[in-house]
Amino acid sequence: MSDLQVRRVRFDFAGDDVPFDWQPARPAFAMQCNLISFFAPGFEKFIVDATRQAIPLMRDPEVVEEANAYLRQEAQHSAAHTSHVRALTRRWPGLKQTLDEVTASFDHLTATKPLAWRLGYTAVTEATFTPYFKVFLDHDDKLFAPGDERVASLFLWHFVEEIEHRSSALRVYDAVHDSYMYRLKTIAGVVKHLHEVVGIISRGFSEHVPDSDGGRYGALIPNGLSFKALRDAQSAARQLTTPGQATYAGVPKREILAMIAGLVRSQAPGHDPTFEDIPAFAGRWFARFDAEPKSAARWYSIGAST
Numbered sequence: 001m002s003d004l005q006v007r008r009v010r011f012d013f014a015g016d017d018v019p020f021d022w023q024p025a026r027p028a029f030a031m032q033c034n035l036i037s038f039f040a041p042g043f044e045k046f047i048v049d050a051t052r053q054a055i056p057l058m059r060d061p062e063v064v065e066e067a068n069a070y071l072r073q074e075a076q077h078s079a080a081h082t083s084h085v086r087a088l089t090r091r092w093p094g095l096k097q098t099l100d101e102v103t104a105s106f107d108h109l110t111a112t113k114p115l116a117w118r119l120g121y122t123a124v125t126e127a128t129f130t131p132y133f134k135v136f137l138d139h140d141d142k143l144f145a146p147g148d149e150r151v152a153s154l155f156l157w158h159f160v161e162e163i164e165h166r167s168s169a170l171r172v173y174d175a176v177h178d179s180y181m182y183r184l185k186t187i188a189g190v191v192k193h194l195h196e197v198v199g200i201i202s203r204g205f206s207e208h209v210p211d212s213d214g215g216r217y218g219a220l221i222p223n224g225l226s227f228k229a230l231r232d233a234q235s236a237a238r239q240l241t242t243p244g245q246a247t248y249a250g251v252p253k254r255e256i257l258a259m260i261a262g263l264v265r266s267q268a269p270g271h272d273p274t275f276e277d278i279p280a281f282a283g284r285w286f287a288r289f290d291a292e293p294k295s296a297a298r299w300y301s302i303g304a305s306t
């Protein structure tokens with residue numbers, strides 16, 4: 001039986017006071033999370049579409065069950081990020097165009113790429129999430145706690161569930177198209193597509209949010225993944241922030257190196273995300289959710305003593 005739990009969390013994004021720069025102590029981290037909110041609805045719809053198409057091709061009922069739970073988790077993530085984005089577009093309506101462009105870009109992949117490629121894209125990307133998010137969760141006191149609690153709670157929930165279903169995308173891919181070499185070859189296409197989407201979001205943030213509301217921090221997101229774009233983002237960070245405001249400020253170097261090693265290892269042959277090094281935070285989050293589900297939407301004020 002699949003252990004994945006589908007949790008419906010009601011995040012409080014009804015008001016029009018959700019800040020764009022929701023973590024002023026670390027604006028680059030705030031922007032990285034905002035980027036994920038604009039990326040998620042399109043990406044997760046892309047996952048749901050591909051996984052739904054893959055399920056009838058699977059022979060192992062256990063994988064089918066896991067695939068169903070996994071796509072239901074992704075659908076919840078997509079809905080929650082959509083509500084976050086909606087709160088932002090109420091204040092900065094131009095951002096709607098940014099979301100639409102990202103979603104259209106994923107819809108184009110769904111319409112034009114074969115199923116194996118789309119499942120490969122998903123397996124490649126999802127395998128990076130556990131090492132990538134582990135550092136964030138290991139330092140939630142610095143990264144999330146000082147920020148807007150509603151937004152912080154959304155990302156904490158999403159990141160722990162990504163860790164919970166860390167093996168699902170690979171299991172789905174292997175059940176339908178068990179070829180490491182093909183998956184490896186999709187990486188170039190994934191990077192090309194991420195280049196496009198990151199560029200859309202970076203330009204959208206800078207264009208649609210006034211500098212005084214934090215739009216200037218849009219420049220902390222590279223305008224794509226080219227060398228020049230990465231260099232420009234670094235120089236924007238030097239101009240707009242202090243070193244203590246960097247995403248990984250205060251994170252020991254060995255943890256950054258472990259993350260980089262984990263990202264490389266996530267694409268190696270025979271890698272099984274099941275055996276990843278899991279942040280202790282994830283265990284705490286699941287236990288607190290079971291005891292007090294409302295804590296998921298207000299992580300730092302509901303049940304925080306447990």
Ligand SMILES: [Fe+2]
Nearest residue numbers: 044074077162
């Ligand atoms: Fe997700």
Ligand SMILES: [Fe+2]
Nearest residue numbers: 074126162165
């Ligand atoms: Fe996922």
